[in-house]
Amino acid sequence: MDVNDFDFNLPEELIAQTPLLDRTASRLLILDKETGAMQDSAFTEIINELRSGDCLVLNDTRVMPAxxxxxxxxxxxxxxxxxxxxxxxxxxxxxxxxxxxxxxxxxxxxxxxxxxxxxxxxxxxxxxxxxxxxxxxxxxxxxxxGEMPLPPYIKEQLDDQERYQTVFAKNRGSAAAPTAGLHFTTDLLEQIQQKGVHVAFITLHVGLGTFRPVNVESIEEHEMHSEFYQMSEGTSRLLNEVRGNGGKIIAVGTTSARTLETIMNENGAFCEASGWTSIFIYPGYTYKGVDGLLTNFHLPKSTLVMLVSALAGRENILQAYQHAIDRKYRFFSFGDAMFIR
The missing domain is CATH 2.40.10.240 (QueA-like)
Known part of the structure; x- marks a missing residue:
């Protein structure tokens, strides 16, 4: 598979340089992974996309001033x-x-x-x-x-360093934020739980893979950098119960998705686990632990675009990205979000 199959033209002015004043004020593009149908929405509407008995999985890594x-x-x-x-x-x-x-x-x-x-x-x-x-x-x-390691495409200075941390960041060790989680506030998470949706935490410390472009023509030749992950016994028990009861597991961010898929691939079920993962997910991969994904919009030809394409289909993703560009969604770390259901 050619890396250029995941390319698209992104106007530079759509790269979000600063976070919104209100974390939850982002837009949300909802994408049906089976039909490719799209719906423009607001991030706070994510609560209406989740059902009682589902589980939202968040990455609680904390970014170091690295x-x-x-x-x-x-x-x-x-x-x-x-x-x-x-x-x-x-x-x-x-x-x-x-x-x-x-x-x-x-x-x-x-x-x-x-x-x-x-x-x-x-x-x-x-x-x-x-x-x-x-x-x-x-x-x-x-x-x-140290200083907060903002990505190179962000040129503006960050006034409040905590805006590059999720509100649930706990385990220090990351070189970049799990940016899909930046949209949540404590209040929104409480509202989600009051609806009967479970909230679970895993840890993946984001490393070099975030900063490395794909420099090979054939994506099968690309090697991912290993990153540390951890899942507790309590989280694994909850996820297995949700799955057993017919609930959906919604990964918040590609880091959560990679952790869940790593553990399912290695164990066949969710279990207490920790180690290093270099999993590379691209079209042709069959997801085993993730039913839906909440994610930001990613860089052209990046491994993250390939990961979401494996879940929703390359054509569906490229059409959704073009839709987002046409409607001037904000891209990358401080940008808007997409929910693949």
């Missing part, structure tokens, strides 16, 4: 570091710019030496393994020195 700016010890050249994944003994897998200036043995200073990082190896896809040296608690140092 972008650091430092200088090389010897030349004082400026270096940008994005933390992706903690390994062991204060070692981190990172993306570094400019990468050619950081070789094994290079030391980088951050915050006048409050934190130093020494390159101890190279990672896949051009990344670097950095060994961190600091005093005290690493995440407290990171809170002082």
């Amino acid at each position: 972008r650091l700016y430092g200088v090389k010890e010897d030349t004082k050249a400026k270096i940008e570091v994005l933390l992706l994944k903690q390994l062991d003994d204060d070692k981190w897998e990172t993306l570094v710019k400019p990468g050619k200036r950081v070789k094994v043995g290079t030391t980088i200073f951050f915050g006048d030496g409050l934190l130093t990082a020494t390159c101890v190896g190279e990672a896949e896809h051009g990344g670097r393994i950095l060994k961190m040296t600091y005093e005290g608690i690493f995440h407290e140092v990171l809170d002082e020195l």
Whole structure:
């Protein structure tokens, strides 16, 4: 399958640069995955798309202030570091710019030496393994020195860093937000539960896969970066009960979908599990754990467009995206949402 089969022309002005004042004020495009029928709606109407006995699955990962700016010890050249994944003994897998200036043995200073990082190896896809040296608690140092790692297509500064966190963010470790969850408020989630809809949480820490484009013509040759996921025994028990009672499992975001599908593929049922997943979902894949998906609008030729195409069909998705473009929906992280039912 050719990567260009998932391309579309997106006007730059439709890329949302800032979040709406009210999280729930986004528009919602409802897409029937069987017929391709579409309906323009408001995000708050999601409550009317859910039935008592269904289950909404949310990713409770919390974004780290994972972008650091430092200088090389010897030349004082400026270096940008994005933390992706903690390994062991204060070692981190990172993306570094400019990468050619950081070789094994290079030391980088951050915050006048409050934190130093020494390159101890190279990672896949051009990344670097950095060994961190600091005093005290690493995440407290990171809170002082780091910045929220907004995607490169967002040019505006974020006044309130919490707007790039979901209201239910809890488990710190992500390099990017699970953006479909940004639309929810605590009040809306309470209203959904009052209707009899279950709300469950899983964790997937978003990593390099979010930042990597597909650089091969045949998508079957693309390799996904592994990301850490976790599901509790309580969540797995609830999901199995919902499925057994005929309820639908609605994944909020592609990260939740990838976690659910990983666990179903490996175990044949939902169960307490944790580990690393590099699952790549594209058309031809049969979903086993997800009945519906709430998601934002994604980049052309991205693995996320392929994932939603596997659920609703490539033609249905491309038609829905063109519909959204024609009606000037807002795209990407701070943009509007789509519900695939």
